[in-house]
Amino acid sequence: MLALRYSHSNIETTAFQLAPIRIYSLRIKYFHSFFHISFSFCLFLSLRRYLFSQLVCTETMQKDLKDITGVIFDIKRYTLHDGPGIRTTVFMKGCPMRCTWCQNPESCRMLSETVTNELPLDGAVYETEEVIGRRLAAKDLLQEILRDSLFMEQSNGGVTFSGGEPLVQSVFLTAILRLCKMQLIHTAIDTTGYGPAGNLEAVLPYTDLFLYDLKLIDTNEHRQYTGVGNESVIENLKLIARAGKFTYIRVPIVPGITDTEKNLHGIAELLAQLHVAARVDLLPFHKAAEKKYKRLHQEFPAAHIEPPTHERMEEIKSLFESYHLPAIIGGVQ
Numbered sequence: 001m002l003a004l005r006y007s008h009s010n011i012e013t014t015a016f017q018l019a020p021i022r023i024y025s026l027r028i029k030y031f032h033s034f035f036h037i038s039f040s041f042c043l044f045l046s047l048r049r050y051l052f053s054q055l056v057c058t059e060t061m062q063k064d065l066k067d068i069t070g071v072i073f074d075i076k077r078y079t080l081h082d083g084p085g086i087r088t089t090v091f092m093k094g095c096p097m098r099c100t101w102c103q104n105p106e107s108c109r110m111l112s113e114t115v116t117n118e119l120p121l122d123g124a125v126y127e128t129e130e131v132i133g134r135r136l137a138a139k140d141l142l143q144e145i146l147r148d149s150l151f152m153e154q155s156n157g158g159v160t161f162s163g164g165e166p167l168v169q170s171v172f173l174t175a176i177l178r179l180c181k182m183q184l185i186h187t188a189i190d191t192t193g194y195g196p197a198g199n200l201e202a203v204l205p206y207t208d209l210f211l212y213d214l215k216l217i218d219t220n221e222h223r224q225y226t227g228v229g230n231e232s233v234i235e236n237l238k239l240i241a242r243a244g245k246f247t248y249i250r251v252p253i254v255p256g257i258t259d260t261e262k263n264l265h266g267i268a269e270l271l272a273q274l275h276v277a278a279r280v281d282l283l284p285f286h287k288a289a290e291k292k293y294k295r296l297h298q299e300f301p302a303a304h305i306e307p308p309t310h311e312r313m314e315e316i317k318s319l320f321e322s323y324h325l326p327a328i329i330g331g332v333q
C-alpha cells in the first residue's frame with residue numbers, strides 16, 4: 001500500500017514535473033507551426049513579388065516588345081521534325097554563312113527578294129513573280145503562332161524559329177521569344193550558333209530547346225565550305241552547355257565534305273567532352289533545293305554531290321553511338 005501510495009505520489013510528482021516539459025513541447029510545437037506559417041507566408045510573398053515583377057515587366061515592356069519588327073520568309077504549320085510535338089516553324093531571313101549544300105538559299109539575304117516561278121498551263125509555261133520575305137511586328141507574328149496553340153498544347157509541341165540564322169535578328173528574336181514564353185509556349189531555336197555571344201545570351205532565358213548545327217570541326221574547312229570560321233560556333237555551344245540547356249545537335253551529312261572520319265570523330269569527341277547533346281540528328285544531304293536555286297537564278301553549288309546511302313548513314317549513326325551519343329537519322333521524333 002505504502003509502495004503503491006509512493007508510486008502514486010511518484011506518478012503525480014512525475015506528472016507535475018512533466019508539466020513544464022509539456023508546455024515546453026507545446027511551445028516548440030507552436031513555434032514550429034509559427035515557423036511553418038511564417039516561412040510559407042514569406043515564400044508566398046517572394047513568389048507574389050516575383051510574379052508581380054514579371055507582370056510589371058510584361059505591362060511596361062509588352063508594348064515595346066510587340067512593336068519590334070523583323071523579316072521572315074515562311075511559316076510552316078504542323079511540322080514534326082523541328083522539336084517535340086506538333087510545331088509551328090517560323091523561317092527568319094538572313095544568314096551570315098554560305099554553305100555549299102544550303103537547302104534554303106532564299107533565306108540567306110536579309111532583305112526581301114523577288115523570285116520567278118514557272119507555271120505550266122495548257123502546254124505553255126507562264127512566269128509569275130513572287131516576293132520572298134516580309135517585315136512584320138512581333139505582335140502580328142505572335143497572333144500567327146497562337147492560331148496553332150491548340151495543336152501545340154495537345155501534342156506538347158511549340159514554336160521553332162529557324163532560318164537562315166535566327167540569331168542575325170537577335171532583337172526581334174528575343175522579343176518574339178519573350179512574347180511566346182508569356183503565353184507559356186514551348187520555344188526552340190534552330191541555329192548555327194555563329195555570331196557574338198551576346199546575341200545568344202539574350203535568347204538563352206526564353207529558349208527551351210536548341211537545335212544546334214555542327215558542320216565542320218576544322219575551322220579552315222568550315223571557312224572553305226560555309227564562308228566563315230567556326231570559333232564562335234564552338235564557343236557558343238560551350239555557353240549553352242554551361243547553361244544546361246536541352247540541345248539537339250544537327251550534323252548535315254554531305255558526302256566528301258562533312259562525312260569524313262576525321263570530321264565526324266572530331267564532332268563526336270567535342271560533344272562527348274561537353275555533355276551537351278540530348279541527341280544527335282544526322283541530316284542526310286539531298287537535292288530538293290535545286291528548284292529553289294533555279295527560281296533565284298542561282299547555281300546550286302552542290303549539284304554534283306550525290307546523297308549518302310542508307311548504309312553510310314547507319315555507319316555514321318554507329319560512330320556517334322560508340323561515343324555514347326544517342327543518334328537519329330533525319331531527326332524525326
Ligand code: SF4
Nearest residue numbers: 095097098099102164
Ligand atoms: S547556315 Fe543554313 S541557311 Fe545559312 S547558308 Fe548554311 S545551310 Fe543555308
